[in-house]
Amino acid sequence: MKPYDVEACKILRRTVLGADCFDVMVLAPKLAPLARPGQFANILPRGKTLRRPISICGIGKDTLRFVFQVRGEGTKELAALSVGDTMDVFGPLGNGFPLDFPNLKIRRAAFVGGGIGTPPMLAAAAAFPGEKLAVLGFRTKAAVLLEEDFRALGCKVAVTTDDGSYGVHGLVTVPLSEESFDVCYACGPAPMLKAVAALCAQRKIPCYVSLEQRMACGVGACLGCATPLRWPDGTVHYGHVCKDGPVFSAADVVFS
């Protein structure tokens, strides 16, 4: 069986979230059964040369859910599609989050999302078998994403905003440092990931982060999406977000 493939996916549902984010559910009978939380799809906007890597936010029996932000012309084109249109989806790609720890006592997991890094955390939280904590950070109240979706999964949810317009005023590390958990998953801006990784390292808790980078092939052939990683001996090399990631153990990542 192919580990990934291309599918013309019909859009079943499309919702606008806030000013510039879109929540799209597509029919993907070929790809959905292959998908795991933390993986992504490379989606082709019409008329573009390069696909856009978009994280998988939800996995159904024959559906995939993508929540993405309009960042440029490509995502603008994807956002312009309507229910009934098809999306050219290549996926699922990359490695997902490790969610099973047969040899470790992992009871409570923290899912930390920053801004548009929040969507892949929802797929991870949905698949985690234990107790769940979601800490979601945004610039401002209008940018808050998926809060109710995390609650619906049974997560304890803490929201932070940079400007204090909603939830806790400050960074995600404020509520996170007051909680206890056995494993942490995070996706968001690099400074946030660095701070979360440092908190987990201090507590000696495993931490997995999902990274992004400008990408071309999506499968590890072109070596475009390089990210600096640390070998166990401390030397640094370039790994690739599409094939080696997008999920990495935070201990291996060189945060700039």
Place this chain on the structure above:
Amino acid sequence: MADLSVNIAGVTLQNPLIGASGTVGFGREYAALYPLSTLGGISCKGLTLKERPGNPPPRIAETPGGMLNSVGLQNPGVEAFLKEELPWLSAQGTVVIANIAGSCEADYCAMAERLNDTAVDMIELNISCPNVKEGGVQFGTSCESVGAITKAVRAHCRKPLIVKLSPNVSDIAEIAAAAESAGADAVSLINTLTGMRIDIRTRRPILHNNTGGLSGPAVFPVAVRMVWQVKNRVKIPVIGMGGISTWQDAVEMMLAGADAFQVGAAFFTDPYAPVKILEGLNAYLDENHIEHVRDLTGGVKPW
């Protein structure tokens, strides 16, 4: 059904489509989608004697109708290729072309020597990479330097030798002629055109390397023109590439003078692009009652 096979410097390819160096790795990622024997050949990621880390990210930027890359020849080194990749790749039923690069003439010669007694079918001399400080394109921009490096490598290389040409020159046909007279068995062109994009908010170039190589449909007309000029100048086979993304592009490239063609950036837009190009090419030949694909080569009727 037409005969799609072509012969390049004594090597038979089951069809004229070759995966372009740097876009298909060592083949494994696309072998997950279709057998590599679908392709006439695969030109592997550019190899150097020692492992190279490549350039800092970002390495990719999209452009209208194309893309820039500045990967910078990241590769595991020739020994790792021979040990980890070639045994598998040479069993896939496609022609294996090793694309070799170096920072000095001795490196190129040592690479060619090292690959002589291996399962590699052909060598592609990369003297046209725009993304590395030493080597690459510095050897590829004058007739003298192209002639000298080709002649030097030829003396060490017992495999069919393809010289890959840079389009960042004033007269590519003269460069091709220099490669031919120095002993090249074939030429391939074009490598990427040097380009640049700048983020107007940060005033930073999008690529960390500042500049990169432009590929994709945007460069196709330039490639067609250069292949045509080179075909009119040399007698050795010409492998055309640069922005081929449809079967119509492939036909056009062959009419311009290509004996075979490479597909690169199109893999990123559609991983199945080579399959679709070959299906379309086959149907075109049948509809036009053309028995051999090689009958297209140089078939343009210039005004």
